[in-house]
Amino acid sequence: MILDSMFTQNDIIGTGLQAAVVRNDVISNNIANADVPNYKKKVVRFESYLAGAIADSKKTGRIDLKNAIPTVHLSNDNYSYRVDGNNVDMQSEMVDLYNNSVKYDVMISGIVNNYKRINLISTIK
């Protein structure tokens, strides 16, 4: 990827972090509302927007993260057999919660290593 500054990669990871925070919020809301009749679960869309921004950056050489913001949508998927109209599946929400927190940890490690690498450059005598 062509980067226009040392810090661009951290900006990209930063948008991923923001999406992970929104996703954690949405999953917590789904878990809290798992007993509400006729509640439809919410999902977060972000990865497709980021992939679009990265694909565009290959043409111009610079990345524009203006449109890579997470959005919240209602999901009408219904893989559960509940009679009260609620389509939250507790197992998949818990798994998503855990996966999201692991991805968050990985992204944090990426940012920390990037800053260490930049720090190393600044110690060259």
Place this chain on the structure above:
Amino acid sequence: MGFFHSMNVSASGLTAQQARMDIISQNIANVDTTRTEDGTPYKRKTVLFQERTGGTSFSTHFSTAMNEATSGNGVRVSQVVEDKREGTKVYDPEHPDANDEGYVEKSNVNIVDEMVNMISASRSYEANVTAINTTKAMMSKTLEISR
């Protein structure tokens, strides 16, 4: 938004499940009550949950229509309803609460139903606690960037 909003959402889930547990405990304690303050047998109560939304502003209705959503504000107990079905009638003419034909109407609490609801409330409470722990771990991890 941020992490504190996630904490509030999960805390609202804890509060709602706690209220549900209170009502279940009340039902179980009153399983044999044949006379309440107004003379009738005890009728079991249940809680109704509703999603707590951001309000009735135009932007919330508009985003619902466009199938987008805001990420919600958790859950709340909207009301406590009484179950008005009749309890079983038992023939016992010596009982102080017997009616003219000698039948005593028991409360309409079914212990098995209450136990199942109790297990469900307990599991939902645990799931909300797990969500809070996950949010807390993410918050701690964030502080490592500047270490």
